[in-house]
Amino acid sequence: MAMKPILEIRDLEHVYMKNTPLEHRALSNVNMTINKGECIAIIGHTGSGKSTLIQHFNGLMTPQKGTVIVDGEDVLNSKIDIKALRRKVGLVFQNPESQLFERLIGDDIAYGPLKMGLPIKEVRDRVEWAMEMVGLPFDEMKDRPTYALSGGQKRKVALAGVLALQPEILVLDEPTAGLDPRSKIELLDRIKKLNRKENITIIFISHNLEEVTYMADRLYVMANGTNIIDGTPSEIFSNKNILKENNIGTPETVEILYLLQDAGFSIDSRQYEVDGVANQISSILQYFQEVRANGISV
Amino acid sequence: MMIGKKPLIQVEDVSFQYLVNKDEKIPVLKNISFNIYPGEYVAIIGHNGSGKSTLSKHLNGILKPSQGEVLVNGMNTKEKRLLKRIRQEVGMVFQNPDNQLIATTVEDDVAFGLENTGVPMDEMESRIRFALDVVGMSEMSKRAPHHLSGGQKQRVAIAGIIAMMPKCLVLDEATSMLDTYGRKDILKVIRKLNDDGMAIITVTHHMSEVAEADRVIVIEGGNIVLQGTPREIFQKKAFLQNIQLDVPAASRIAELVHHNHANFNPEIIHSYEIVNEVKRLLKGGENEWR
Numbered sequence: 001m002a003m004k005p006i007l008e009i010r011d012l013e014h015v016y017m018k019n020t021p022l023e024h025r026a027l028s029n030v031n032m033t034i035n036k037g038e039c040i041a042i043i044g045h046t047g048s049g050k051s052t053l054i055q056h057f058n059g060l061m062t063p064q065k066g067t068v069i070v071d072g073e074d075v076l077n078s079k080i081d082i083k084a085l086r087r088k089v090g091l092v093f094q095n096p097e098s099q100l101f102e103r104l105i106g107d108d109i110a111y112g113p114l115k116m117g118l119p120i121k122e123v124r125d126r127v128e129w130a131m132e133m134v135g136l137p138f139d140e141m142k143d144r145p146t147y148a149l150s151g152g153q154k155r156k157v158a159l160a161g162v163l164a165l166q167p168e169i170l171v172l173d174e175p176t177a178g179l180d181p182r183s184k185i186e187l188l189d190r191i192k193k194l195n196r197k198e199n200i201t202i203i204f205i206s207h208n209l210e211e212v213t214y215m216a217d218r219l220y221v222m223a224n225g226t227n228i229i230d231g232t233p234s235e236i237f238s239n240k241n242i243l244k245e246n247n248i249g250t251p252e253t254v255e256i257l258y259l260l261q262d263a264g265f266s267i268d269s270r271q272y273e274v275d276g277v278a279n280q281i282s283s284i285l286q287y288f289q290e291v292r293a294n295g296i297s298v
Numbered sequence: 299m300m301i302g303k304k305p306l307i308q309v310e311d312v313s314f315q316y317l318v319n320k321d322e323k324i325p326v327l328k329n330i331s332f333n334i335y336p337g338e339y340v341a342i343i344g345h346n347g348s349g350k351s352t353l354s355k356h357l358n359g360i361l362k363p364s365q366g367e368v369l370v371n372g373m374n375t376k377e378k379r380l381l382k383r384i385r386q387e388v389g390m391v392f393q394n395p396d397n398q399l400i401a402t403t404v405e406d407d408v409a410f411g412l413e414n415t416g417v418p419m420d421e422m423e424s425r426i427r428f429a430l431d432v433v434g435m436s437e438m439s440k441r442a443p444h445h446l447s448g449g450q451k452q453r454v455a456i457a458g459i460i461a462m463m464p465k466c467l468v469l470d471e472a473t474s475m476l477d478t479y480g481r482k483d484i485l486k487v488i489r490k491l492n493d494d495g496m497a498i499i500t501v502t503h504h505m506s507e508v509a510e511a512d513r514v515i516v517i518e519g520g521n522i523v524l525q526g527t528p529r530e531i532f533q534k535k536a537f538l539q540n541i542q543l544d545v546p547a548a549s550r551i552a553e554l555v556h557h558n559h560a561n562f563n564p565e566i567i568h569s570y571e572i573v574n575e576v577k578r579l580l581k582g583g584e585n586e587w588r
Contacts (some may be wrong), residue, residue: 018441031422043477044478045477045479046447046448046449046476046477047445047447088556128321146319148318148324150345150346150347151344151346151347152346152347163523176477177392177474177475177551178471178474178475178503179346179503180344180345180346180348180542181345181503181505181542181543181544182343182345182539182542182543182544183346183542184503186558205411207476207477207478208301209478210547235334247479248478249477249479249482250478250480252506252546252547252569253549254549255569256547256548256551256569256572256573259569259570259572259573260572260573261575262577263577265576274547274551274554275554276551277547277551278550278551278552278555278558280553281551281562281572281576282554282555282558282559284576284580285559285562285576285579286558286559288579288580292582294343
């Protein structure tokens, strides 16, 4: 498959409250190339610049220095259609459920498409599609009041509202924070489906490393306002030194592998899924059992 | 359990309904009863909408039961004049660190609660120093709270509670917005407070945090459906998954290894136990794990 970058970030810099005593450099020298159809995670500490960064993706913030190119178009180009840009890049903020404002679910999701001036039939089709994509049955749920939903359902409504604009890139800030384990996995599977079936490029911020390994093709690690490394989850999580140097932490399963390694066992840190870890432990036990059966002392 | 000790918090047959549109009631808690004893470490778990946050807000009178009583050291949360004393006994830390800090420096923030309790100035100072020391934030006492990381902010919020010297700390998803490191920081602080005798009640979705507790209360549909030690609770994986919860990765791994090696203890819940169990079996531990 020919990869075509849908988002390019070159030497991006952002300084808050420039030329004041409170000056704070939030981003410097950020470089990213994201291809169409990829699922990308951005991880890093609170304050590492992640949220500032993603606001540059749809023109909510414009580069003070450096370049942001979306689908071949420079966002600083004075002729750029900013509304079209924001439809192309859908941003879902943290706790988006707090931004629901219509009384009925269907109305809330229809708000964006209506504002676009789409014909009513098309609005209805899009709302139906968006609701089905996030797992809210259209006929059953469209006329339900938004306030009587659980946290997980409200988040689905908020996501559907952005999807109804049919973005090519979906950017999510901590999509599953505060959700229970099942709601979490359900939402992640929905997002995965959008990525695989609808070929929507996904970029998500997360501090949940289990979620990152489950979802992402690649991940970027941010620290002190810049992206320090990127790679596949197994490349990043099998590099103990990088993890340590940058206080990244590890998924629980990777932690178990490293504990085994510290205890002197040889492990493959790339096989860090629950099954992979269990298999490695079984092999260790098996090996020593055979050694013992052959009468060699351990 | 804990016979002879007087309960610190008594939740007695508590029901709670939200009122919508004047006469439509949404029941959230249904006839819930349990006790919290001094120095206990209890985790409350349940899926979104199960009622666990509503329940935790009853523990220091933020919400009052529609029916039933909540007693803190014998004081009923329905009595308005007792609320101040109740909240000095039971402090609460919430999910979003940004909503809990108000002052311009870390130490002022910790002082804020104390200023309203009539504690003398010199005692205030020593309590603030003590509280910041406990959470490991002494070095940052003059810093502006909004420039701290999420984990640091939550530690300051906890210090503000510690300075009040409560007997119990309630954490309502206090780590859910933190990264792995921030979460581990907070868990360390909580462990230390509990070791020093403070009762801890934590409401969380992180099963590896639940594993830290002495006792787990599982809420579903406004009822307590399960209670026990983490090890007992996590053996009921199918039940937990059925109510949208899960078990720690260590438990899932232990279960899988146990299938291949019957001697491997399937009741493991902590990461470090996995390593110890491997070592035990290799040391010739052909014995049953039981």
